[in-house]
Amino acid sequence: MEKNKRRLFTKKKILHFFLMPTSFKTGLFICFICLFLLLRHYSLPKNALDLVGQLERELYDVRFKIRGPIKLTGVVGTLTADDKSIEKFGRWPFPRDIYEKVLQNLKNAGVKWIGFDVFFSEPQRRFLDESLLNLKQIYLEKHLNSKEYENTLYKLMNNSPGDFSLGRGIEDFKSITQGFYFIDHKSQLLNSQYDWLASFNRLKNSAIDFVDFPAGKKINQYKELMSYGVVTNTEVIAGKSRYVGFANNQSESDGLIRKAALVKAIEPTDSKGISHGNAIVVPSLGLSLAANYLESGIVVHFDELGIESIELYPSDSKKPQIKIPLFYDGQGKLLINHYGEFEQLPQLSLQDAYENKIPKNVPPILVYGGTATGTNDKRPSPFDENFDGVGHHVTVIENILTQNFMKRPLSAPFLEIALLIVSGIVFSFILKHMSAIKSAIFVGTILISFYLIDKYFLFGKGNWFYVGMFYLQSISIYFGITIFKYFTEEREKKKVRSAFQYYLNPAVINQLMEQPDKLKLGGEKKNLTVFFSDVRGFTTISESLTPEKLTSLLNEYFTPMTKIILDSNGLLDKYIGDAVMAVWGAPIPIEDHPDRAVVSSLKMLDELENLQKKWASEGLPFLDIGIGLNTGDMVVGNMGSDQRFDYTVLGDAVNLGARLEGINKNYGTRIICSEFTKNSLKNPEKFLLRELDIIQVKGKNEPVRIFEVMRFQASEREQIKELIHAYESALSLYRAQKWNEAIAQFKNALKIKAEDPPSLEFIERCQYLKKEGVDKNWNGVWVFKTK
Template sequence: MKDFLKKILRPSYLKVTLGIIIMHLLVMAYNPAFVRNLEMKFYDLMFQLRGPRNPGPEVAIIAIDDRSLKAIGRWPWSRRQITRLMEVLQQADAKIIGFDIIFAEKEEETGVGLLHRLEQEMGRRSWKSPELQQWIDREYQSIDPDSDLAQRFKESDRVVLGYYFQGLETRQTAPGAFSLQISKDIIKSSTYDLVRWSSAQCIPSWLITAQGVEVNLPRLTRAAAETGYFNAVPDADGSIRSVPLVIRYQEDLYAPLALSILQRYLGNPLLQLVISEGGVNGIRLGRHQIPVDEHGRFRVNFRGPARTFPYYAFVDVVDGKIPPETFRDKIVLIGASAVGIYDIRVTPFSSIYPGVEVHANVIDNILRQDYLWAPTGLINPAALALVALSLVACLLLPKVRAWFGLVLFITLALSYFSIDCFLFANNNIYLQVIYPLNCLAVVYVALGLMRFLAEEAERKRIKAAFQNYVAPDVVNIMLQHPEKLHLGGEKREMTVMFSDIRGFTTLSERMEPEELVALLHSYLNPMTEIVFKHNGTMDKYIGDAIMAIYGAPLALPKHADQACQTALEMVEALSGLWEGWRAQGWPELRIGIGINSGSMTVGNMGSQRLFDYTVIGDNVNLASRLEGLNKYYGTAILVSEATQRLLQDSFILREVDRVRVKGKKAPVSIFELRGQGQPQGVEAELLQTFQAGLAAFRQQQWTTATDHWHNCLRLVPDDGPAQLLLKRTQSLAQQPPPPDWDGTATLTEK
């Protein structure tokens, strides 16, 4: 059980990634405010990257702009100016006229006050004259701007007036927060035609609720064909990204100005609202299904920056500078664009955006059925992308280098963002950016940290495992490039070297143990340094013997050369030690070295508790045999023909024989390694003579071969190979070999 828990709790790339994914999904489900605020900025960026789109031709805007204010005077204007505009639009046959302004207060001209005082005086004096009263009534109508404007509204039967709710809340609050409360009959025309509650448990607090309302003059409201509120609720950063399509006030549910205009424009189809326990389910206007969130908010697909829709200055319209056909069969929205009137909004495209154009965007979105879809919560494509991106990173990051991991992270992030931009621009789909990219970034950092810690642990393990076996420079390379290191068993082309002290067993019997250990230390220390100098790996000490390998754990392109250089320097260094040994009364040691190259199995060998990094195989055994043959041939260094073929530098080699060693059937040519460079003088003559003798020997020309061996011994009297082959030649001359003899010597001892 304990081992099982350890296995479960042991960290891995996948476990850490899954933990990060789950954490992000939980936060995604909660969706805290600070993340929402940051996500809004990416949402705005999508609009700016997508750029503006051309709206439909149905909507035109008549703007109360700075030029109109300069020509007519400061706001508010006399209602007679609005009446003039109504006359123009009626003549132009505009289909719907929507007002994004409120006519909340009566307008009285000077004559109205005089008539009012005349009526009061007539009542005080009890003057009763029907003719005079009729005259007063006619004068009231002729000089009352509100009455005249109301008459225009009624005659046109195409006016939709806007009004404004106060004290909006996304949850129900106690009434009475606002003192301005009026009869809801005045705005009753803007309620939904049909509201369907899916169950009795539906929660009204999902709906945006108003505590008060500011409306137009009752006579103007009654004269208008429809009404609708023009509230636009900004997000936490003050920007308008959505508008409420339903607001609850005194138990009734009301539609906005844009929907009231559209309903009138489309011929008064049924306006329906469906509410469930989870909030608003949907809004339907005739055949148009309008998507909203649970609070009834509609996400506006803004067509572009301010003035994307056609704008006409109020003063130009009333002065007749705009052709009447411009507004024929159009939805004409009238609102302020002058900054000083304070109907300026912040949108994804601009920080100065007339509120009237927000309504134009909503109308155009619904007419085109061009809606944005921005799913949230756990069941949405962004959550799936979060999981997919993180798992892809988990799969690939541990397998690549750090710099490529950074490239991979940037590629995945840019790919997701590019896909998001493409979907937004072409399919009106916005996928959340923050959660998937943040999860990907956390996975990248976490896996990078895990990989760094794992590599540090691996470096420590490598250093602990090899600092006593290879040169410090090799250890540093292994630490810098652990990917070059393979500690498991593998086949590899490499070179192995064995060295052994001649007569060490007899020597150990004659010397005191303390002296013997001191002698070995003085011998092994410089020999080990020579191995390290040529990037060899000290495989093991076998008593007085040294086993070194070249080409593992790091691959060496010139492993054969480095082994041969090591052997030559070891022999030279040994002669340098003799003087110090003689001073201490120690004997002059001699060594034999065997070198072979080829395919060998290298890796950690042993049990789970105790193991060594070493090599095994026939080629290792051959190197050991060659080391032992030095006693037979009287040489110091013997190398195989496999090593001889791999040498790239210039070495002085002499082929001494072709032998069949114990345990191997195939004969092997062996070479004596005598030095580096080119042979000169006696050395060159010796090699030439010996080669000629070896050729005659293999051709069974015994007399010629004998002469060559004698010549070799005259040049170097103690030449071991010449002495050995001279004896063998003389023996074969007396007792010739069989007909199938090929000049190979078969050795029966190791």
């Protein structure tokens, strides 16, 4: 039975945890949602773009702009077909016979490698003046039949002097990588007149020889890497160089280029979509130029998912010279570490190269591409929406040569998940205890610190970690908890204010509202000072007044007494008829609660004296009070039921305080405190306390020393000290059972203050005990039989 009860209790606790909303659970719920979105993002197909991907992509761009431009080494630059080149050579594309001179000038200037991001996929059509002599010879050869005549004209049209000139220039320069572009889908090849297989054959010399596959794997099994057709330069041009690289700049869905594919698998396919042989792996234009400039071979390692790594090996070494970090989608893509706007790249105009106006510090590697208006090769980057496509090839080469890579570490997802979980729990726990302003400062400080760490030590060092979900979660938890507090805990605060506005100082209420959980049903043990006051002869007074006048009199009395309690940050526990109960030290801790209770008691007597004068002038009865104070451990908290409860104190220490209030009548005093209150005073020198007696109250077995809190004017202080000395000397004689000496000493006290009620009480008591006698074991304790 007991075991079942425990199980039921545990189930109830678990159910209560999940069903009862709190600010902490609000934060955890937000953390769970953000974690779910992040995990879902990791599981999506590589090209899918969800909320997380969109957020991180935008922040990726922003972080580049915040980081700012980086200076390039000057090893790589652009050879540009710019606006002034168009003015020089006419419409785009330019006549091909100009390039032979351009290449010769660049070679003489010390340029080592040139890459072409410009394609010559079709023969250049002859100009009429170039063809007149040949046409005349064809015309004179009358023996040609119509078919031979047509073929002769076709050969004439497709053998342009410009193509031969460009071919000679490439053959003479030698270190040139020609660009081509690939076709991703077979459907784009169908029914085309282009000779796809001949174009594919021009790539064979540039294929990557060192490709490492897992056991049992072949290139055509990696479908996402496959392309099925290529467009290369014409045979006349392409045949003059064995270095070829694809120049495709593949943008993302928003048009920006953030990654660059470094290798691609090409399958020989004809215009009917039929495969003709095995696929080959070819490098990009940028990778080919970088490897050739370093005189290194390219090695591509595959794993089960795709390309695992790409390394550059010097021809005379077995150790890789450069290991290129890849984005982990298996497609051999490099995260481009952008350097800035296009204008920041070293640039050489084609016109200047043609006219041999080449600077001495010309980069040893040049990539030729169109930048002039109308060339339609704009490929936006995070830095520049008008970035030209040729600039991305330059950036990739610079990244590889300097090894200044942007990386997405393999450990990134695990660290990002851990960050969300840890920060979500910590933020939820801390923010539930903070106000909205403090929470904003805390969250802001954390986010700024994280931003600086990312700027200088993570992204600034080329490591791309997702930060968007951390920022989003942190801000969401802040607003979620703040809104939750506003609609729920604010309601609790209103309940607190409503419940305590008549019992506590507003400043104390504000402190209490910062911790409304202190008002849960139940109590806790604390050291406090309890106060009881009662009106003397209230029954007689009430019989002499009408109910209306009695109520008015009590309200006039209670109002200033309550104000004194609240002003000293005491808690007005309750009114009990004509009695007042108050506590110092709860619900907000106060170190000097005994001192405040004593000071407040004295102020009440001062205020009562003013009221007595007023009432006397109005013909109202004389009203006086007695006060009892005690300090000790007591249980404080909300006592009652879930539907209705009171914040109060309970315990023996409370009961003793109530007894001391009533005992005032026996000694003719107005304020009595226990020895526990006296000994707990933080500043005892401010008060004058007279030991009255050692008593045992009804219901208590242990005797307690009691003291009268003396009320006096500043001019009376020394006189009161004399009274206390005389009285306490007489008290010592009384406890020694020296009745006559004690009586005489008490009478001396009366000479200092005539009609001193405690002295009169003890003179009468001494006379009684002298007559009746006492037990031989009598210890001086006076036992009260009634409350």
